[in-house]
Amino acid sequence: MRETFIATTTALLDEDPRTALVLADISADAFGPALRRHPDRALNVGIREQLMVGVAGGLALTGMRPYLHSYAPFLIDRAYEQIKLDLGHQDTGAVLVSIGGSYDAAGAGYTHQSPGDVALLDTLDGWTVQVPGHRDEVPAMLRAAARHDDRVYLRLVEQENSRAYPDAGKLRVLKRGGPLVLAVGPMLDPVLAATRDMDVTVAYTNTPRPLDTEGLRLLTEAEVVVVEPYLAGTSARLVSEALNGLPHRSLHLGVGRAEVRNYGTWRDHARVHGLDEAGLRRSLQDFLGTGA
Amino acid sequence: MTVTTLRRLTGDQKHAPSAHSTLDVIRVLYERVLRITPETADDPDRDRFLLSKGHGPAAYYAVLADRGFIPDGWLDRMGEWHSRLGTHPDRVLIPGVEAGTGSLGHGLGLAVGVALGLRAQGYAQTRTFVLLGDAELDEGSNHEAIAYAAAIQLPLTAIVIDNQSATHGWPGGIPARFPGWSVSMVDGHDHDEIEHGLQVRSGRPHLVVAAVETKG
Numbered sequence: 001m002r003e004t005f006i007a008t009t010t011a012l013l014d015e016d017p018r019t020a021l022v023l024a025d026i027s028a029d030a031f032g033p034a035l036r037r038h039p040d041r042a043l044n045v046g047i048r049e050q051l052m053v054g055v056a057g058g059l060a061l062t063g064m065r066p067y068l069h070s071y072a073p074f075l076i077d078r079a080y081e082q083i084k085l086d087l088g089h090q091d092t093g094a095v096l097v098s099i100g101g102s103y104d105a106a107g108a109g110y111t112h113q114s115p116g117d118v119a120l121l122d123t124l125d126g127w128t129v130q131v132p133g134h135r136d137e138v139p140a141m142l143r144a145a146a147r148h149d150d151r152v153y154l155r156l157v158e159q160e161n162s163r164a165y166p167d168a169g170k171l172r173v174l175k176r177g178g179p180l181v182l183a184v185g186p187m188l189d190p191v192l193a194a195t196r197d198m199d200v201t202v203a204y205t206n207t208p209r210p211l212d213t214e215g216l217r218l219l220t221e222a223e224v225v226v227v228e229p230y231l232a233g234t235s236a237r238l239v240s241e242a243l244n245g246l247p248h249r250s251l252h253l254g255v256g257r258a259e260v261r262n263y264g265t266w267r268d269h270a271r272v273h274g275l276d277e278a279g280l281r282r283s284l285q286d287f288l289g290t291g292a
Numbered sequence: 293m294t295v296t297t298l299r300r301l302t303g304d305q306k307h308a309p310s311a312h313s314t315l316d317v318i319r320v321l322y323e324r325v326l327r328i329t330p331e332t333a334d335d336p337d338r339d340r341f342l343l344s345k346g347h348g349p350a351a352y353y354a355v356l357a358d359r360g361f362i363p364d365g366w367l368d369r370m371g372e373w374h375s376r377l378g379t380h381p382d383r384v385l386i387p388g389v390e391a392g393t394g395s396l397g398h399g400l401g402l403a404v405g406v407a408l409g410l411r412a413q414g415y416a417q418t419r420t421f422v423l424l425g426d427a428e429l430d431e432g433s434n435h436e437a438i439a440y441a442a443a444i445q446l447p448l449t450a451i452v453i454d455n456q457s458a459t460h461g462w463p464g465g466i467p468a469r470f471p472g473w474s475v476s477m478v479d480g481h482d483h484d485e486i487e488h489g490l491q492v493r494s495g496r497p498h499l500v501v502a503a504v505e506t507k508g
Binding site: 025028044045046047048049050051073074078107108109110111112261262263264265268 | 346370371372373374375377378379380382384385392393394395396397427428430431432458459460
């Protein structure tokens with residue numbers, strides 16, 4: 001996904017003089033050709049993430065369309081107040097593109113992990129959050145974001161589904177059956193594997209913000225399970241609002257709040273958080289009953 | 293021997309230059325300066341060392357193993373599942389590590405707090421050291437700590453490994469970014485020079501700039 005992002009954003013810089021890129025050292029080598037070709041609007045400010053967002057806010061105030069990029073904890077957690085004030089409070093926008101997600105950098109430890117990025121953005125108004133499940137979903141997201149001035153966050157991770165669904169901005173039903181299981185981004189394949197012999201409906205989205213609440217309400221009968229690749233329960237408020245007045249039970253699966261002080265790979269961390277096939281199957285059976 | 297021990301460490305090739313650039317300074321700290329041993333690692337009056345440049349911990353781990361803080365056997369599994377050694381150090385998992393670091397720009401602020409806490413509790417002889425990279429100085433949080441430490445004449449020692457890796461460099465030199473601090477400029481591989489710089493107690497914050505070969 002990272003390579004797709006770099007290729008598409010480099011092309012956007014070549015095609016549209018309104019496009020700007022602001023880096024804080026991360027991926028600067030990969031963006032080397034773009035930085036050399038467009039030194040006036042492809043910028044590397046150094047290891048200064050708060051400045052990266054401030055500069056982007058300034059560029060946006062002049063009518064440019066800035067793309068920002070770093071590891072999720074540095075881009076979102078660290079620069080949160082700049083995101084809140086230098087973009088939101090100025091009523092401007094930018095395209096924030098992160099890598100690393102909740103635990104891609106498993107060997108690096110908690111300093112390089114951001115399970116709470118989407119929850120942080122949920123405290124702010126007007127953010128579109130996109131969580132592609134496949135690299136081929138990424139270019140269209142980046143190109144669509146170039147055509148307006150709103151605030152967009154793309155969360156790129158290593159884990160990918162086996163196939164792309166570029167038209168999954170709204171909930172896309174991939175399996176029809178009983179209770180709804182909503183998979184966000186790269187959670188789709190493990191959800192499909194875990195539910196292969198269960199009587200459930202599986203829907204997929206790569207755009208959890210704004211959440212397709214209308215689709216959620218249409219598909220939910222009495223039970224809904226949301227599986228997200230970031231903090232468990234991040235979407236609970238929106239799901240509750242969408243189903244207001246409809247008697248239902250809900251289960252929210254995702255990354256736990258407790259820090260996993262261990263290393264290994266993202267697959268190890270997915271297992272610990274119950275987001276692998278076996279863990280999801282256990283949680284779904286506990287919630288829905290073994291007859292599901 | 294630390295150099296041999298360092299070679300055992302695998303799985304962090306990306307940060308290998310960072311690890312090697314810090315090796316001599318950390319060796320001198322632990323072999324000649326810091327009043328700390330595995331037996332005194334929890335004593336409240338022990339000297340403190342914080343590796344703010346947490347992305348190059350291989351040298352740190354090698355020294356900790358050589359000094360007996362951690363078993364040699366831990367070194368072979370850095371970054372693996374159920375290893376205590378990540379590619380950034382975690383104080384909760386590793387004996388002798390004072391702060392979990394890896395995100396740049398946190399160690400100096402923590403060190404100011406440590407020095408203040410020690411002073412508030414009457415540990416007048418206890419010293420606090422923090423090691424940063426020159427590129428890490430990009431982070432604005434460092435400059436808040438630099439100014440505050442100078443304003444309150446806080447006697448801690450910051451070591452900056454200068455391998456000229458800051459994206460936009462430091463015109464005027466790194467010491468110009470530390471107004472109000474005393475300064476030692478040393479060869480980052482010369483143990484006697486490093487020790488001399490680390491032994492300075494000026495009654496205010498002290499900066500040791502340890503120059504090593506240029507990164508890359």
